[in-house]
Amino acid sequence: MPHPGWAAFSFDGIGTSWEVSTPGPLEARQRRRLLAVVEEYDAAWSRFRTDSIVARAARQPGRFVMPVGAGALGRLYRSLYRLTDGAMTPLVGGSLEQLGYDPAYSLRPRGIPLPAPRWDDVLDWQDAVLTTTAAVVLDVGAAGKGQLADLLAVELRAQGAGEHFIDASGDLLNSGPAPVTVALEHPYDPGRAIGTISLGTGALCASAANRRAWGDGLHHVLDGTTGSPVSTVVATWALAENAMTADALATALFFVPGKALQQDFEFSWLTVFSDGSAAYSAGFKGVLFE
Amino acid sequence: MSFPVRKSVFAGIAGISLVGTVAGCAPSAQSTPAQSTTGASSSAPADGTAGSSSAASGYQDGTYSADGNYVSPNGTETVGVELTLSGGTVSDVSITQHPSNPNTRKFQGEFAGGIAAQIVGKKLDELSVSKVAGSSLTSGGFNQAVEKIKSEAR
Numbered sequence: 459m460p461h462p463g464w465a466a467f468s469f470d471g472i473g474t475s476w477e478v479s480t481p482g483p484l485e486a487r488q489r490r491r492l493l494a495v496v497e498e499y500d501a502a503w504s505r506f507r508t509d510s511i512v513a514r515a516a517r518q519p520g521r522f523v524m525p526v527g528a529g530a531l532g533r534l535y536r537s538l539y540r541l542t543d544g545a546m547t548p549l550v551g552g553s554l555e556q557l558g559y560d561p562a563y564s565l566r567p568r569g570i571p572l573p574a575p576r577w578d579d580v581l582d583w584q585d586a587v588l589t590t591t592a593a594v595v596l597d598v599g600a601a602g603k604g605q606l607a608d609l610l611a612v613e614l615r616a617q618g619a620g621e622h623f624i625d626a627s628g629d630l631l632n633s634g635p636a637p638v639t640v641a642l643e644h645p646y647d648p649g650r651a652i653g654t655i656s657l658g659t660g661a662l663c664a665s666a667a668n669r670r671a672w673g674d675g676l677h678h679v680l681d682g683t684t685g686s687p688v689s690t691v692v693a694t695w696a697l698a699e700n701a702m703t704a705d706a707l708a709t710a711l712f713f714v715p716g717k718a719l720q721q722d723f724e725f726s727w728l729t730v731f732s733d734g735s736a737a738y739s740a741g742f743k744g745v746l747f748e
Numbered sequence: 749m750s751f752p753v754r755k756s757v758f759a760g761i762a763g764i765s766l767v768g769t770v771a772g773c774a775p776s777a778q779s780t781p782a783q784s785t786t787g788a789s790s791s792a793p794a795d796g797t798a799g800s801s802s803a804a805s806g807y808q809d810g811t812y813s814a815d816g817n818y819v820s821p822n823g824t825e826t827v828g829v830e831l832t833l834s835g836g837t838v839s840d841v842s843i844t845q846h847p848s849n850p851n852t853r854k855f856q857g858e859f860a861g862g863i864a865a866q867i868v869g870k871k872l873d874e875l876s877v878s879k880v881a882g883s884s885l886t887s888g889g890f891n892q893a894v895e896k897i898k899s900e901a902r
Binding site for chain 2: 623628638639640641642645646647649652654655662664666693695730734736746747748
């Protein structure tokens with residue numbers, strides 16, 4: 459709970475646990491609306507269910523109309539695809555499946571890493587309409603959880619619950635002015651923190667190689683140009699105005715220095731490398747333990 | 749308590765395996781999945797005291813070590829990882845160096861020093877925080893599959 463006395467609504471969505479905190483308990487009708495937002499997102503974007511739109515796109519090429527928000531997601535991905543020279547891409551799903559991160563969670567590599575197809579070869583993403591020229595496995599995992607947090611915040615505001623705090627299993631969105639003290643999880647030991655930060659209005663999202671890891675050197679942050687997991691960065695955090703941006707930038711930090719991303723995005727960042735060193739922007743100064 | 753123990757061990761080994769690729773210093777230096785995946789996980793009890801009884805309940809206290817290999821521009825290198833478990837958490841992690849050349853020695857040395865010196869951790873329950881920001885907790889299906897693989901690897 460971010461604040462004493464607040465009420466929490468917890469549920470599972472898009473493969474992870476969520477907690478929406480509000481000053482008072484949400485009514486049943488409000489909860490149902492939130493769950494409907496989650497269901498709509500999952501039905502469009504989940505590659506872990508056979509009836510989703512992306513599951514259809516994985517079976518055959520075509521024209522796919524995605525729900526509201528897909529345009530913003532596509533523009534963000536396109537921008538980061540350019541800034542990372544193709545390393546960060548929504549077309550990485552096939553590479554993940556190749557290494558065993560498939561809908562059946564086989565977690566067994568099928569063979570050597572497989573690069574993602576080049577965006578312009580297979581995908582035309584115009585606002586909410588995706589047109590593909592080949593069967594492609596889309597995976598928006600790098601920004602999707604953040605975007606869903608933002609969509610839930612929109613729904614909460616529409617319900618008049620403008621003051622809220624959303625915890626999407628470690629990706630956090632704070633709508634109110636009251637800051638929340640947040641620990642930064644140690645990349646090698648989830649029982650420890652490497653620092654604490656005060657999160658005011660905005661989002662703090664993280665990515666790390668210690669979770670969704672299923673073997674030596676096998677984890678979920680893949681370089682789309684090679685199909686292999688990134689190995690020089692082990693954990694990242696990004697602070698931004700909204701959760702979709704913070705979520706995506708946390709992944710982008712695995713590929714590009716924070717300073718380079720700051721030329722295109724207004725955000726604060728912290729990157730922990732596999733040699734145990736850290737780099738960070740001004741927003742994270744004094745946050746790490748010494 | 750068995751799950752957190754195994755998880756810590758797993759996370760520790762997975763993290764340390766990354767050293768190799770840094771030491772390798774080139775994208776092509778990725779250690780291949782097969783090299784030490786199950787080897788590192790399954791060969792954990794090295795002191796001979798934590799063998800059979802650990803199968804169902806996780807690892808017992810003790811010091812565990814395993815070697816991992818990775819390919820660097822200098823050929824195949826070996827790095828040793830030693831974990832100490834006590835009371836359900838990893839209380840110490842150290843790198844056993846097997847450097848075959850000065851460059852590798854430098855990289856491995858920096859890493860070995862790095863964990864202790866630069867990324868300093870404090871126990872969550874000793875901190876006054878209301879939230880933790882970190883990489884996503886994994887889904888039930890994913891966790892189950894990981895557990896299955898680990899038990900098979902044991």
